[in-house]
Structures are given as structure tokens and as C-alpha cells.
Amino acid sequence: MNRSLLIGCSRILGLGHVMKTTSAQTVPGCLLPRCSLYTSAKLRQEAAEEAGEAGEETAKQEIDPKKDRSRVIPVEMSIRYLQSSAYKTTYGDDPVWKKYRRNFKGQFPPKKTRKTCIRNNQISTGSPCPICRDEYLVVDYQNVELLKQFISPYTGAILPDSKTNICQKRLRELRIAVEKARDYGLLTFDVPFREYDYSEYYDSQQKKQ
Secondary structure, eight states, rough: OOHHHHHHHHHTTTSSSOOOGGGBBBOTHHHHHHHHHHHHHHHHEEEHHHHHHHHHHHHTTTTTTTTBOSSSSOOOHHHHHTHHHHHHHTTTSSTTTOOOOOOOOHHHHHHHHOOOOTTTTTTOSOOOOOOTTOOOOOOTTTHHHHHHHTOOOOOBBBHHHHHHHHOHHHHHHHHHHHHHHHHHHHHOOOOOOOOOHHHHHHHHHHOOO
């Protein structure tokens, strides 16, 4: 059998290398050895596994430290951060969402914010929400000073995401943390008080008697 013809066929089919075979190991009417298809699949699988491992290693090396969110920040550290000079320099006396400007496509902003800003333990967007952009802002029921920034001082309700521009994941965490803080007595809230004119009620009862 012509060896150059075997090499040409193997390169076309992507076999990677040509095995040394004799005419007794070939199939009549076929220019490829019997084990070529099995060898091709095995070589492709090994190449895919090597490429996957190399891709994971390069991905780990290429993660930007500013976008990495794999580190778990304790709540106590977040509480101390809100009282530090670094926080005062960054945000001043305004809430963390005050100076944030939402990035959206088109003329009008969408009704809802994005689902989440963090995927695979790293920031996946160019303009993360006010909570996701700062890793030291931890949403927890114990972090009362942070929760108060997202509660209306007039009604006591949680501010809508159209105003604070936080993502939907952080909004759910915020609602759970606020309700839990109220259950534990860390956040106070006023029960609506209504006044009734009981004279009208008693007058009607006396007339019936």
C-alpha cells in the first residue's frame, strides 16, 4: 500500500498520526487501518481533556483581582468597614446607591435591573450594582447601618430597585435581611395607628335598644 496515500487520508480525517500497519491489517477497499477510527476518537478525547485542563488553568490565572468575589467577607468586618475612614472617603454621608449611575442600552431604562452581577465568583458586567461593586458591603440582618440605607425614612418600606439600582439577587437578600432584622428587634418599625369615632357607633346601638 502507498504510505503517502495513507498519510494524506489521515491528515484529512484528523487522525493525528499514522500507525504502522501491514496489508493483512487493512480492510479490503479501504485505505485506512482497522483501528484508525478508534484511535481517532481516543486521540480527540485526550486532546479535548488536555485543552480543558489548560483552559481552566489559564482562566484561573487571568481573573482580575478587582473582579474576584470568591473571598468570603465576614459580617463583622463589613460592620467595621461602614464605620471606617475609607468608607467615609468613598461615600461620605450619602447612601451607597446615591452616586451610582445605571448603565443600560437605549433611551429608557428597563423596568427591572439585571438578575445578578456575579457569576462564577467574579463580576460579569462592566457596571455592577452598588452592593456587588464593593465586596465589603455584606447584606445581613446584623448589618443594620447598611439596611437602613435602603429603607424609606417616611414610610418604612424598602426602596424600589428602580431607585437604588441593585440587582434582583441582592434585592431578595435585602428583603430577607430586613424582615429578619425586624423579627430580632434590630430594626424598629411603626404600626399604623387609626383613630375611630366611637360616638357614632354607640349612638346607633342606643337607638336600636
